[in-house]
Amino acid sequence: MDIEHIVEMKGICKWFGGIQALKKVDLELRRGEIMGIVGDNGAGKSTLMKILSGAYLADEGEIYIEGQKAHIQNPQDAFNLGVGMIYQDLALFNNLDVAKNIFIGRELTHGPLNFLMDKKRMYKRAEDVIRDFRVDIKSPRMNVARMSGGQRQMVACARAIAFQSKVLIMDEPTAALGVTEASKLLGLIRSLKEMGLSILLITQRIPDILAIADRVFVLKGGQRQDILEVSKVCLDDVVEMIIKGKDQGGNHIPEVEYKSYG
Amino acid sequence: MNREQLPLAIREKILKIDLSSLRKYTVMIVLVILMVLFSLTSPYFLTWRNLSNIIMQNTYFIIVAVGLSFVMIGGGIDLSVGYQMSLVGVVTAMMMVVNHFPVWLAVFLGILLGTTLGWINGLIVSTIKVFPLIVTLATSIVFQGISYLISRANTFRDYPGGFILLARGKILGIPYDVVLTILIAILASFIYYETVFGFRLIALGGNEEASRLAGINVRRMKILIYTICGLLTAIATMVMISKANTTNSSFGPGTEFIALTAAIVGGVSFMGGEGNIPSLIAGVLLLAVLGNGMQLAGWGTYAQFIVRGVILLGAVVFDEYQRNAKKKVQMKA
Numbered sequence: 001m002d003i004e005h006i007v008e009m010k011g012i013c014k015w016f017g018g019i020q021a022l023k024k025v026d027l028e029l030r031r032g033e034i035m036g037i038v039g040d041n042g043a044g045k046s047t048l049m050k051i052l053s054g055a056y057l058a059d060e061g062e063i064y065i066e067g068q069k070a071h072i073q074n075p076q077d078a079f080n081l082g083v084g085m086i087y088q089d090l091a092l093f094n095n096l097d098v099a100k101n102i103f104i105g106r107e108l109t110h111g112p113l114n115f116l117m118d119k120k121r122m123y124k125r126a127e128d129v130i131r132d133f134r135v136d137i138k139s140p141r142m143n144v145a146r147m148s149g150g151q152r153q154m155v156a157c158a159r160a161i162a163f164q165s166k167v168l169i170m171d172e173p174t175a176a177l178g179v180t181e182a183s184k185l186l187g188l189i190r191s192l193k194e195m196g197l198s199i200l201l202i203t204q205r206i207p208d209i210l211a212i213a214d215r216v217f218v219l220k221g222g223q224r225q226d227i228l229e230v231s232k233v234c235l236d237d238v239v240e241m242i243i244k245g246k247d248q249g250g251n252h253i254p255e256v257e258y259k260s261y262g
Numbered sequence: 263m264n265r266e267q268l269p270l271a272i273r274e275k276i277l278k279i280d281l282s283s284l285r286k287y288t289v290m291i292v293l294v295i296l297m298v299l300f301s302l303t304s305p306y307f308l309t310w311r312n313l314s315n316i317i318m319q320n321t322y323f324i325i326v327a328v329g330l331s332f333v334m335i336g337g338g339i340d341l342s343v344g345y346q347m348s349l350v351g352v353v354t355a356m357m358m359v360v361n362h363f364p365v366w367l368a369v370f371l372g373i374l375l376g377t378t379l380g381w382i383n384g385l386i387v388s389t390i391k392v393f394p395l396i397v398t399l400a401t402s403i404v405f406q407g408i409s410y411l412i413s414r415a416n417t418f419r420d421y422p423g424g425f426i427l428l429a430r431g432k433i434l435g436i437p438y439d440v441v442l443t444i445l446i447a448i449l450a451s452f453i454y455y456e457t458v459f460g461f462r463l464i465a466l467g468g469n470e471e472a473s474r475l476a477g478i479n480v481r482r483m484k485i486l487i488y489t490i491c492g493l494l495t496a497i498a499t500m501v502m503i504s505k506a507n508t509t510n511s512s513f514g515p516g517t518e519f520i521a522l523t524a525a526i527v528g529g530v531s532f533m534g535g536e537g538n539i540p541s542l543i544a545g546v547l548l549l550a551v552l553g554n555g556m557q558l559a560g561w562g563t564y565a566q567f568i569v570r571g572v573i574l575l576g577a578v579v580f581d582e583y584q585r586n587a588k589k590k591v592q593m594k595a
Contacts, residue, residue: 074477075474076477092472095535096468104461104472105462116457117458
């Protein structure tokens with residue numbers, strides 16, 4: 001199996017009732033790259049990524065993580081394989097503070113049978129995470145309900161990467177942010193790449209992708225159109241591919257990589 | 263300068279003081295105010311005998327309210343606890359009085375039955391994913407029917423001495439049921455604040471979908487909290503029927519309303535994710551003091567119904583107000 005690719009999804013199909021949301025989609029994410037995932041509304045971007053994160057189960061297809069076949073049945077399985085996802089609505093707990101949001105589902109424990117919370121260690125680790133990622137949050141004891149959109153995004157980010165994640169999926173991370181906060185977040189994504197993370201970035205903001213991504217994966221009507229090398233395309237090329245697709249005029253763009261797994 | 267003109271940080275601080283502290287201590291403050299008021303209206307109110315009676319008459323309400331808090335903090339609700347008590351009560355009483363089972367066996371089987379009823383609620387709520395209010399309303403009617411079918415509307419009395427001991431026995435001068443209630447309250451507090459289960463339960467009540475995405479087994483958690491509620495309701499039933507030394511199918515119904523009101527008055531959010539045991543107990547005692555004080559002041563039972571209903575409505579409105587206020591601050595941030 002090809003271990004240049006940290007993630008490989010092969011022939012992924014997903015139905016919602018009678019509607020097929022994904023039609024034999026293949027995706028290959030290289031180690032340490034930022035890949036933009038683009039497509040019109042309903043193209044299947046979030047569905048594909050939710051399958052990788054364990055939020056949805058694929059009806060058909062296979063997933064390989066670092067060359068090994070992965071059986072992702074739920075978000076915990078994905079997390080155990082080093083795949084973290086930041087959802088569009090962030091999936092935060094407004095009734096909990098920052099540290100508890102970071103550690104929910106992966107609590108640090110002590111005592112017999114590991115059922116007691118090690119709060120001291122959790123707050124200390126949360127402080128370290130905030131400091132390491134230079135996140136603009138004053139204390140791990142702050143309640144997330146009282147935070148700005150940018151700060152909440154940072155908490156979701158800290159949660160996804162605090163546990164030696166290898167792959168980070170971000171669903172529309174800049175959609176609800178102002179210009180300054182979006183710019184800060186893009187900077188953070190770049191620094192995460194420098195730290196060795198491989199990142200899948202779903203967004204409708206093509207300029208964001210052109211600014212920080214290495215490649216862009218285009219979906220249309222639940223089908224893979226192409227993977228484009230960002231350095232070789234411009235905004236209009238990506239938009240044309242999203243609108244027209246590969247078979248209707250979008251395929252004049254220099255094709256960088258496409259493997260058919262039949 | 264009005265509040266809107268203040269900087270955001272200060273407004274957040276004020277809101278934090280307004281709501282969190284207010285919510286945390288309001289029930290205690292109101293309880294003290296009520297006690298002062300009733301002590302002025304009746305010379306009998308503030309006597310040791312009356313106050314200890316209030317506590318002893320409400321131990322089983324506290325146990326049920328603690329059980330219900332697990333479900334409510336987890337984002338659910340259980341309206342069937344009253345008829346769970348009815349069913350568990352008549353079955354346990356019949357095993358002791360009619361079938362002459364040993365006390366320990368009757369109590370064990372009664373508690374097992376209550377736990378199973380809670381488990382059934384949890385299983386239905388987590389499987390068919392219908393609003394738990396409707397599910398537990400339906401199961402309460404089923405439990406009611408079974409209770410009356412089994413008891414044939416008979417009353418069972420004169421339990422064995424060993425069972426009566428639960429209500430009348432004492433340790434260091436403190437009644438067994440009071441000790442039991444204190445132990446359950448301490449254990450519940452410990453579970454909420456120190457264990458992974460308690461932490462996940464509070465998270466589940468705060469955001470169910472986010473809990474699922476965080477890898478928490480939501481279905482298993484839901485089944486577990488309804489089962490715990492059933493277990494504690496069954497324990498409360500033992501205390502209730504032991505105190506009364508009699509039971510029939512009408513014993514228990516109505517408890518759910520008092521426990522629910524006390525839980526909400528005591529700061530357990532109707533929408534889940536919030537609550538603490540000391541305030542919950544204060545909520546039960548507040549309703550008890552209110553009932554006792556009104557009785558001593560010569561107000562009838564029906565007037566107490568009106569006051570309790572108004573209190574429940576007020577507590578729900580306050581809960582909703584608090585949530586909306588939080589959302590506003592979040593949107594402004």
